[in-house]
Amino acid sequence: MADRKLGLKEKYQLMTRGLDWETTYQPMDKVFPFDKYEGIKIKDWSKWEDPFRLTMDAYWKYQSEKERKLYAILDSFSQNNGQLNISDARYMTAIKLWAQGITPLEYYAHRGFCHVGRHFRGAGARVACQMQALDELRHAQTQMHAFSHYNKYFSGLHQAIHMRDRAWYLSIPKSFFEDALTSGPFEFVTSISFAFEYVLTNLLFMPFVSGAAYNGDMATTTFGFSAQSDESRHMTLGLEVVKFVLEQHEDNVPIMQRYIDKWFWRGYRLLALVGTMMDYMLPKKVMSWAEAWGIYWEENGFALFNDLSRYGIRLPKYHEIATKEKLHITHQAWNVFYTACPATGFHAWLPQPYEMDWLSEKYGETFDRFYRPRYELFGEMEKAGKRFYTNRLPFVCQTCQVPDFFTEVDNPMKQAVRHHEWRGMKFNFCSDGCKDIFVNEPEKFCQSYIPPQQIYQGNAGGARTLQEYAAWLHCPMGSDAGDYYSSDDYKNWLKWHGGRDTSPTTAAA
Amino acid sequence: MSVEIKTASIEPVRLTFDHLEARIGKGKAATRYQEAVHDLQVTQNFHYRPTWDPEFDLFDKRRSAIVLGDFDQLLDPRQYYYAPYTIQRARQQEAQDGNFGIVEKRNLFSALSPEWLTNIETLIIPLRHFEWGANTNNCYIAATGYGAPFTSTALMQAMDRLGVAQYLTRLALVLQHQDPQCLDRAKALWLDDPLWQPLRQLVEDAMVTKDWFELHVLQNFLLDGAIYPFAYTQFDQAITTHGGIAYALTTEFMRDWYTESVRWTDSTIRVAANESQENKATIQTWIARWEPRVRAAVTPLAVAAFASQATGVLDSIFTDLAARRVKLGLMV
Numbered sequence: 001m002a003d004r005k006l007g008l009k010e011k012y013q014l015m016t017r018g019l020d021w022e023t024t025y026q027p028m029d030k031v032f033p034f035d036k037y038e039g040i041k042i043k044d045w046s047k048w049e050d051p052f053r054l055t056m057d058a059y060w061k062y063q064s065e066k067e068r069k070l071y072a073i074l075d076s077f078s079q080n081n082g083q084l085n086i087s088d089a090r091y092m093t094a095i096k097l098w099a100q101g102i103t104p105l106e107y108y109a110h111r112g113f114c115h116v117g118r119h120f121r122g123a124g125a126r127v128a129c130q131m132q133a134l135d136e137l138r139h140a141q142t143q144m145h146a147f148s149h150y151n152k153y154f155s156g157l158h159q160a161i162h163m164r165d166r167a168w169y170l171s172i173p174k175s176f177f178e179d180a181l182t183s184g185p186f187e188f189v190t191s192i193s194f195a196f197e198y199v200l201t202n203l204l205f206m207p208f209v210s211g212a213a214y215n216g217d218m219a220t221t222t223f224g225f226s227a228q229s230d231e232s233r234h235m236t237l238g239l240e241v242v243k244f245v246l247e248q249h250e251d252n253v254p255i256m257q258r259y260i261d262k263w264f265w266r267g268y269r270l271l272a273l274v275g276t277m278m279d280y281m282l283p284k285k286v287m288s289w290a291e292a293w294g295i296y297w298e299e300n301g302f303a304l305f306n307d308l309s310r311y312g313i314r315l316p317k318y319h320e321i322a323t324k325e326k327l328h329i330t331h332q333a334w335n336v337f338y339t340a341c342p343a344t345g346f347h348a349w350l351p352q353p354y355e356m357d358w359l360s361e362k363y364g365e366t367f368d369r370f371y372r373p374r375y376e377l378f379g380e381m382e383k384a385g386k387r388f389y390t391n392r393l394p395f396v397c398q399t400c401q402v403p404d405f406f407t408e409v410d411n412p413m414k415q416a417v418r419h420h421e422w423r424g425m426k427f428n429f430c431s432d433g434c435k436d437i438f439v440n441e442p443e444k445f446c447q448s449y450i451p452p453q454q455i456y457q458g459n460a461g462g463a464r465t466l467q468e469y470a471a472w473l474h475c476p477m478g479s480d481a482g483d484y485y486s487s488d489d490y491k492n493w494l495k496w497h498g499g500r501d502t503s504p505t506t507a508a509a
Numbered sequence: 510m511s512v513e514i515k516t517a518s519i520e521p522v523r524l525t526f527d528h529l530e531a532r533i534g535k536g537k538a539a540t541r542y543q544e545a546v547h548d549l550q551v552t553q554n555f556h557y558r559p560t561w562d563p564e565f566d567l568f569d570k571r572r573s574a575i576v577l578g579d580f581d582q583l584l585d586p587r588q589y590y591y592a593p594y595t596i597q598r599a600r601q602q603e604a605q606d607g608n609f610g611i612v613e614k615r616n617l618f619s620a621l622s623p624e625w626l627t628n629i630e631t632l633i634i635p636l637r638h639f640e641w642g643a644n645t646n647n648c649y650i651a652a653t654g655y656g657a658p659f660t661s662t663a664l665m666q667a668m669d670r671l672g673v674a675q676y677l678t679r680l681a682l683v684l685q686h687q688d689p690q691c692l693d694r695a696k697a698l699w700l701d702d703p704l705w706q707p708l709r710q711l712v713e714d715a716m717v718t719k720d721w722f723e724l725h726v727l728q729n730f731l732l733d734g735a736i737y738p739f740a741y742t743q744f745d746q747a748i749t750t751h752g753g754i755a756y757a758l759t760t761e762f763m764r765d766w767y768t769e770s771v772r773w774t775d776s777t778i779r780v781a782a783n784e785s786q787e788n789k790a791t792i793q794t795w796i797a798r799w800e801p802r803v804r805a806a807v808t809p810l811a812v813a814a815f816a817s818q819a820t821g822v823l824d825s826i827f828t829d830l831a832a833r834r835v836k837l838g839l840m841v
Contacts, residue, residue: 004686004687004688005687006682006687006689010689014678014682014689014692015675015678015679016675018637018678018692018693018696019637019638019640019641019644019671019674019678020641021638021696021699021700023713023716024700024713025709025710025713025714026713026714026716026717030717031713031716031717033561034561037560037561055672055675056598056602056668056669056671056672056675057602057605057606057672057675057676059595059668060595060598060599060602060672061599061602061603063591063595063599064592064595064596064598064599065599067591067592067595067596068592068596070592071592081519084519104549104551107549107550107657108551110661110664111550111568111651111652111660114648114651114652114660114664115652115653117648117652117667118645118648118649118651118652119561119652123641126648127671130644130648130664130667130668130671131668133648133651133664134591134664134665134668137591137661137664138591140549141544141545141546141590141591141592142591142592144544144545144549145541145544145545148525148526148539148544151523151525151526152521152522152523152524152525153519153521153522154522155522157526158523158525158526158527159526159527160526161526161527161528161548161549162527162528164551165551165552165553165554166554171554171556174551174554174556175556175557178551178555178556178557178567179556179557181559181567182556182557182558182559182560182561182567183560184560184561185561444557444560445557447556447557447558448556448557449554449555449556454554474527488522492522496519
């Protein structure tokens with residue numbers, strides 16, 4: 001008997017789809033208890049289009065080849081003191097922020113995809129989520145390995161795990177992902193696969209990796225390129241999820257629109273940290289936050305939502321606010337980091353003259369009118385031996401947990417604050433976007449673990465002052481916290497370079 | 510004599526991360542396995558209770574009756590993190606792919622009698638659904654368990670089971686000249702044939718078992734401890750004496766995989782049992798509850814495969830399992 005020829009698609013279907021069955025000894029709703037309570041209606045899981053079509057043997061083969069190459073380069077990087085080739089030790093602030101704030105997110109994503117990989121009813125969706133769960137584990141682990149060598153020479157990395165659950169600015173990413181993981185499975189994939197990894201990925205993942213490439217960081221660049229093909233798969237999954245759910249039932253549209261509105265805004269607020277990294281932490285600049293927002297949101301994002309309009313999906317609520325804010329948020333955030341860096345696990349500094357010029361070029365009158373004068377004043381205070389540090393903990397938004405440093409969209413001289421009363425309690429927000437999120441889910445967001453409030457309640461080892469709090473974070477001044485130019489990192493950097501300050505004098509790579 | 514290469518050396522400021530130094534001691538370098546698994550999971554200051562399980566924190570020790578001072582003790586003796594895991598599996602899949610190639614090229618299944626071909630179809634191929642159940646259960650453990658060392662390995666275990674299900678699919682297609690109907694027939698057996706119902710019922714009961722360590726004992730120790738020796742040792746030995754070398758070749762991955770995964774299963778159960786008398790008693794209760802049902806589920810398969818010798822085969826399988834249990838310090 002002559003063997004039949006099976007097409008690739010058919011073969012993949014046989015390898016995955018036929019495996020599951022309708023349970024009868026236990027009711028399906030007990031085996032899959034979580035995929036109905038959000039109100040999303042799935043009529044036919046078999047309509048799910050597998051975005052990857054990878055069998056496990058192929059997965060092992062491709063991924064192991066990437067791992068072999070990656071680790072060969074990481075080994076060579078360590079052997080050759082690759083850490084000396086970065087543009088300037090100030091660049092390490094970006095890596096510290098990554099290790100403290102982003103690597104833990106990879107692990108959260110891993111666990112979240114395990115959860116939906118178990119609990120979705122459809123086999124095709126489950127396999128795709130499981131593979132992503134394994135990819136995310138890869139990213140958490142390879143990042144630990146890529147940063148391990150830097151940890152031997154620079155501060156701010158050794159206590160990253162300790163800070164992850166304690167530091168005020170790290171509760172921005174932590175609360176973001178815990179929000180996603182504690183949501184229903186459809187909201188989780190919409191938040192992470194679609195909003196985070198599809199819509200915003202070029203504003204999140206790429207700035208770090210491009211920043212690494214522009215600043216001579218071979219370890220991170222190599223990791224980034226190695227993860228790029230995983231990320232492409234994840235993006236495909238993100239779009240598939242949204243289209244599949246929208247096509248299943250018209251009642252799903254308003255629910256998905258609410259998820260998209262919420263996670264666009266939450267994602268955008270988280271990106272304030274990334275934008276600040278791009279504008280201030282990279283000695284060699286890739287592009288400005290405002291430029292990145294223009295290309296990746298105002299052009300690409302709009303095009304995407306144009307495509308989605310046939311499903312009845314519109315642009316996310318408050319997107320026009322985000323666009324108006326693009327000229328301001330990174331300067332406002334760096335101002336906070338500059339003044340509050342005694343209580344962070346990284347160093348801050350005033351932009352050097354070449355950077356002030358670059359900021360003027362990129363932000364024009366906005367920078368020169370509102371932010372340059374502030375830096376000039378800080379500069380004069382430094383010269384007079386009175387480097388300004390804040391001595392109080394920030395007041396943070398109940399939803400996004402960013403310190404409330406944002407200003408009114410049409411008035412950059414006025415702090416933006418919103419309030420909402422719920423069950424006799426007063427809650428504070430940075431924006432209408434964050435207030436709306438709370439109003440939709442007050443039972444959830446009243447639980448937010450707000451670090452400054454916790455500190456004042458004595459839940460930070462009894463710390464009362466900023467210095468005590470920094471000690472509790474394992475971030476003493478000079479070694480881990482405080483101004484860059486009085487840090488051990490700067491002293492060591494000079495020593496390793498024969499006393500020479502290697503700071504670039506132009507922004508161009 | 511040795512070749513000496515001079516390089517510039519720069520004294521490191523420290524050798525590893527603080528959280529690893531606290532585990533391995535000051536002045537020591539951590540291994541990549543340690544860097545890859547320890548303390549990755551958040552343990553405190555959670556923001557919100559899960560909307561799908563509001564009684565618990567996102568990651569919560571109380572989801573299992575097993576109590577450990579440090580759940581990061583549940584290490585993998587193979588020290589798998591992503592890189593060595595994928596590299597090892599890639600090697601194995603290359604060998605397995607080669608085996609399939611030989612079997613197809615030389616048409617090795619033609620040496621088997623129709624009776625044994627039927628035995629593979631009816632007693633082995635439906636196991637692809639058992640593997641899917643094992644994937645589901647290990648994915649649950651990975652999602653719900655506590656501590657990155659254990660849960661990360663559980664996800665690898667889940668993906669391995671998907672891999673095994675796919676190898677069984679491939680075996681069925683080779684056996685039946687790429688006719689996909691053989692998969693429908695095997696699924697029908699799994700769903701309706703009385704022979705398979707005790708096992709299917711047990712797998713479905715496992716799928717709603719909430720305690721993730723109980724599920725680990727049930728799936729990876731008891732169920733695998735009966736099904737793998739049945740399908741890939743006893744059945745393999747019997748069929749090989751009847752010209753079934755093709756079966757041995759196409760299931761080589763499963764034998765190698767099982768030998769290896771047992772190390773993880775046994776080691777993690779040993780650590781949990783050794784922690785306290787209470788843990789030991791809990792695990793013993795689980796084994797006492799589930800083991801008779803596991804035996805009852807495998808019995809019809811053994812009777813169909815081995816007829817009058819079935820009791821001897823089952824005794825041998827469960828004696829081996831009991832010996833493993835005793836080695837872990839567990840009496841039932």
